[in-house]
Amino acid sequence: MDRAAGMSVRLKLTLSYACFLVLAGVLLLASVWLFLLRDVPDVLAKPPPGGVLERSVLVRNFLPAAGSVLFFLLLFGLLGGWILAGRMLAPLTRITDAARMAANGSLSHRIRLEGTEDEFRELADAFDAMLARLEAHVAAQRRFAANASHELRTPLAITQALLEVARNDPAKDPLLVFDRLHAVNARAIDLTEALLVLSRADQRAFTREPVDLSLLVEEAIETLLPIAEKRRVVIIASGHISRVVGSATLLLQMTTNLVHNAIVHSLPERGPVWVNTGIHAETVVLTVENHGEKLSPHLVSTLAEPFQRGTQRLRNDHAGVGLGLAIVKSIAQAHDGSLTITPRPAGGLRVTVALPTPPDPAILAPDQRRGVSPLGPRPR
Structure with missing residues (x-):
């Protein structure tokens, strides 16, 4: 954007300091006049020994000295203001240089401003945090x-x-x-x-509406029941009416991905797949657990990345494309929620999605406000 050229902030601060110093000098000289020279009479009836003490004489001697003092204060204010403004704006210059480097594509640079906590330090730290997030986002993209x-x-x-x-x-x-x-x-x-x-x-290109996660769990299980039966996986669903605000389509996709992922990675001989919905404090929680192979914490931490797969399974009709948990994480974050993946000590995973409860109680169903309506448990 083209803008008209103007004074720099440093010059504005310098002029402000100088004007303030000159104004203080004027006020000081005015106070001298007000409290000292005002009481000196124009003509004394009896002049003091050795000289003439009259207001006109004092004024003639005072004004040149006052002008010299104001001129000195102006020069001192300009020079001192320029130096002080430069020192004060030095952190801002570093932040500006870092912003220019980021605009040119260098996101690895950090300001790391030294010193005590102040407004510039807070701005620099916030800018460093933003650069770190941008660098991680660009790398992920x-x-x-x-x-x-x-x-x-x-x-x-x-x-x-x-x-x-x-x-x-x-x-x-x-x-x-x-x-x-x-x-x-x-x-x-x-x-x-x-x-x-x-x-x-x-x-986040979707329309938000009240959605009951427990009903989405029902629909996802019904959809995936043939796959579970083919793999001889038992699904146990339980929970309460858990209403959130969001996209029913995306939340169904998220639930289906979680249940599907638990089924295809489950070892049926070790136990069933558990699906649970509930309300904890100010969040609605969807938990899916399965019995599968033991996974290391390092591997589990990468499962929500796109195209990451937990096991070297054979490609088949339900192998997926490596985006299941990545989609779950994106949908949860788009609904201001979070995804937590924890390896189970005996093998398998516990995947938890926490979504915020609706801010307006009026959109909750009456039976939810009264209490709990259980879904199960019931084997599938």
Whole structure:
């Protein structure tokens, strides 16, 4: 944006200091006149020995001296103000330089302003924290773009290879090629839809409305029941009416991802999958636990990153695209909530999503305000 040139802040502060100092001098000289010279008579009836004490004489001697003092105060104010303003604005200069470096793409630079806590130190620390978040966000976006490109390139490369094989080998069964192409295309569609959901959650481009998480758990379990039965996984759902404000579509996607992830990573012989909803203090909590392989805390800390998978499982019709928990985390954050992933000592995971309760009690259902309405438990 083009702006008209103006005085710098340092020059403005210098002039302010100088004007204030001159004004203080004027007030001081005025007080001398008010309290001393005002009481001197114009003409004395009896002059004092050795001289004439008259107001006119004192005024003639006082005014040049007063002018010299004011001139000295003006010069001293300009010089001292310029130096003081420079020292005061030095931290702001460092912050400005850091902002210019960040605008040019260097997000690794930090101000690290020394000294005691003051307004400039607080501003510098806030700016450093913002740069750290921006650097982490940009790094995550770059990793995400690279991983997404890799994941999207894989089905395209497989499709191209299948088409070349079909063209070069006319005797090959076309139905087999079609089946493989269908599977590869379905995976590419799933990945694209997951990326769109993730983008929508990150942008918070959705309409907020009252939603009962317990009903979403019911719907997600009904949807995933065939997969659970195929894998002989028992699902136990329990909880209370847990109403939040948000997008029913995204929250259903979040719940479905959690339950699906628990099913496909579960070891049925070790125990069931538990799904629970409840209200704790000022949050609504959705908890999903399963019995699976033991995972290290370091590996668990990376599971919510895009395209991270907890185990080296074989690719199958329910292997997923590595965005399940990343989508859950984005949806939770878009609803001002949080995602916590904890490894269970016996194996498996405990995944908890905490969402804020609605701020307006009027939107809560009457039965929720009265008490608790249990869902289960009941095996699936």
